[in-house]
Amino acid sequence: MDVKATDLEHRSVMDISAAVTVGRVERLVVDPASAQVAGIVLGKADGPETFLPWASIKAVGADAITIESRAALRAPSGPLEERGAAGDLEPIGKRVLTEAGDEIGVLGDLLIDGDSGRVLKLGVGERAIEGSSLLGVGDYAAVISRPA
Amino acid sequence: MSVPMGPGDPTPSAPTRLPMTATDASGRTTLRLVRASTLTGMPVVTLGGDRALEVKDVVFDKTVGGITGFTLRKPGLLGGPQKRVLPIAGVLAVGGDAVMISSHDAFAAEDVLADVGDDVLGDRVVTDDGTELGTVVDVVASIQGGDGDIVGFEIEGSAALGDEGQHVYLPLPQAIAISGEAIVVPAAARDHASADFSAFGGAVDAYRKTLEA
Numbered sequence: 001m002d003v004k005a006t007d008l009e010h011r012s013v014m015d016i017s018a019a020v021t022v023g024r025v026e027r028l029v030v031d032p033a034s035a036q037v038a039g040i041v042l043g044k045a046d047g048p049e050t051f052l053p054w055a056s057i058k059a060v061g062a063d064a065i066t067i068e069s070r071a072a073l074r075a076p077s078g079p080l081e082e083r084g085a086a087g088d089l090e091p092i093g094k095r096v097l098t099e100a101g102d103e104i105g106v107l108g109d110l111l112i113d114g115d116s117g118r119v120l121k122l123g124v125g126e127r128a129i130e131g132s133s134l135l136g137v138g139d140y141a142a143v144i145s146r147p148a
Numbered sequence: 149m150s151v152p153m154g155p156g157d158p159t160p161s162a163p164t165r166l167p168m169t170a171t172d173a174s175g176r177t178t179l180r181l182v183r184a185s186t187l188t189g190m191p192v193v194t195l196g197g198d199r200a201l202e203v204k205d206v207v208f209d210k211t212v213g214g215i216t217g218f219t220l221r222k223p224g225l226l227g228g229p230q231k232r233v234l235p236i237a238g239v240l241a242v243g244g245d246a247v248m249i250s251s252h253d254a255f256a257a258e259d260v261l262a263d264v265g266d267d268v269l270g271d272r273v274v275t276d277d278g279t280e281l282g283t284v285v286d287v288v289a290s291i292q293g294g295d296g297d298i299v300g301f302e303i304e305g306s307a308a309l310g311d312e313g314q315h316v317y318l319p320l321p322q323a324i325a326i327s328g329e330a331i332v333v334p335a336a337a338r339d340h341a342s343a344d345f346s347a348f349g350g351a352v353d354a355y356r357k358t359l360e361a
Contacts, residue, residue, distance in 0.1 A: 032196070089197075097193060101243020138197025141246070 002120060003060055005092055005110035013042060013052060014064040022070050023050070029084030030091050030110070030119060032143075035131045037110075037117040040065070041085045042073070049073035051081055054117035088139045096124050097141040107142050181299060181349050182242055184215075184287040191223065192234060193246045199223060200252055201230055206287070207261045208298060210268065210326040215289050215296025217261045218247070233261045242291040268326065273303050273318065275335040281318065282306045284331065288317060288348065299352045301331070302345075309341065316341045317348040319355040 005028055012021045023042030029051075031038040039053040049070070056072035057065055067073075076085040083089050094107050109123035110131070119131035122144070129144060136143040184206040191199045201220040208215045218239075220230040238254030239247060249255075273281045286302035300319045309316060318333065318341045325332040340355035342348050 094197075097197070097246050097248070098243065099195060099248055100241045101193075101246040101248045103243075103245035136194065136196035136198075138194060138199070140191060140193055140199030141197045143193070143195050143197045143248075 001060065001114040003112050003114045004123075005112060006108075008040075008060075008065075008112075012064045013040070014066050015068075015070045016058065016066050017069045021064075022046075022067070022073060025065065027084070027087065027090050027092075028110070028112075029081055029089060030134070030137050031080060032134045032136045035119045035134050037112055037119065038080060038084070041076070045073065048075045050085060051076040057117075060114040083139075089137050091137050091142055094137065095141045096122070097143050099135060099143060099145055103141075104144075180242070180292065181288050181290055181345075181352070183302065183345070184289060187218070187242070187247070190242075191246050192218075192220065192249060194249055194251050195240070196251070200249065200255070201232075201234075203234075203247060204230075206289075207233070208287070208289075208296070213298045213320065213322065213324060215291065215298065217256075219258075219261070220255075231258050232256065233258045235260055236291070236296045237294045239291060239294060239296075268301075268331065271326070272330045273301065274330045274332050275338060276332055277335040279308045279335070279338075280306050281309055281333070281338055281341075282316075285315065288345075290352075300348065305341075309338065314343065316343050317345055317351065319348070319352040321356065321359050 008025045011025045013023050015022050023045035026041045026043035028040055029038045037054050039051050042050045042052060052073055056067060058068055059066045076082045091107055091110060096104050096107050098104060105124040107122060107124055110119050111121035113120055119134060121131055122129040133145045135145050187203045187206055190203045192201050193199050202223045204219040204221040206215055207217050207219060215236050217233050217235040219233050232255040234254060235256050238249055240250060241248045268284050271284045273284060275281060282303035282305040284301045285304050287298055288300040288302060290297045290299050300317050302315055303318050305314045305316050306312060318337055321334060340351045342351045
């Protein structure tokens with residue numbers, strides 16, 4: 001099932017082995033190299049294990065994201081996850097630049113394949129741009145590979 | 149008065165830093181010409197989307213009529229000068245909103261760009277038949293593929309161009325004579341002068357084609 005990034009905001013993450021909510025979606029971390037959502041940064045989590053790798057998600061449901069166990073959570077590791085957790089790389093609301101250096105708008109949303117975490121589309125204003133054209137998401141801009 | 153006035157009298161000069169003060173709306177044409185003044189303050193952004201630094205000044209080499217790179221500063225009012233510079237070879241593209249680089253590896257030590265405190269703004273533009281056309285207020289360049297070619301000047305025109313004080317864009321041949329005193333252009337360049345920046349790319353093309361013929 002495809003999901004929008006903005007619809008995932010604040011969605012609860014539930015550990016189904018214990019039937020408890022372990023946190024809520026604070027933001028997504030996108031890995032532009034693979035056009036994938038690398039994982040979810042949780043707010044309101046207990047302790048330093050605030051990062052949920054997308055691969056560890058059991059299901060993205062309408063009301064909750066489920067995981068088999070809270071062992072799926074870990075501390076952010078590496079530059080991408082650490083910067084992502086700090087909010088540097090938040091894609092939503094970021095300006096979108098083409099590789100030619102022209103700003104085409106603001107990234108309003110991402111359409112994500114709920115199973116694989118692949119970024120299918122980038123919503124920029126009224127436009128839907130192929131997720132595969134994403135070159136980078138940094139502290140200043142999301143960069144896409146061609147003028148849309 | 150001894151003024152170097154001929155194309156046969158090129159005054160050797162080192163790469164020169166051109167101080168920029170104004171930033172205004174970008175001039176976009178299909179040829180992607182940019183006015184140097186619009187580059188000051190433009191963010192330098194990696195393909196990864198990080199803003200590295202921003203452009204402080206454009207550095208160009210008068211002897212070859214090309215941009216050699218940019219000096220840099222940190223973004224914001226408190227942004228101090230930077231020891232690193234951005235050679236033109238490391239520039240992927242200059243758009244209306246950002247200078248794009250592949251990564252921080254594009255930067256180099258500042259001594260890579262020679263720094264000579266002599267700029268072209270305010271220089272008089274004189275034709276090779278001895279008519280003063282005006283003074284330089286901005287530099288127009290085409291930047292692509294790691295090269296920056298100066299294709300023209302914005303000048304504040306003299307009475308010789310009609311309305312004194314009017315700003316016009318003057319195309320340049322590939323090579324011109326520049327001294328600290330004057331810039332000498334072929335007399336024919338004035339026939340291709342244009343008050344319209346959006347049409348200037350075509351004017352440069354048309355003018356340079358006449359030179360090839």
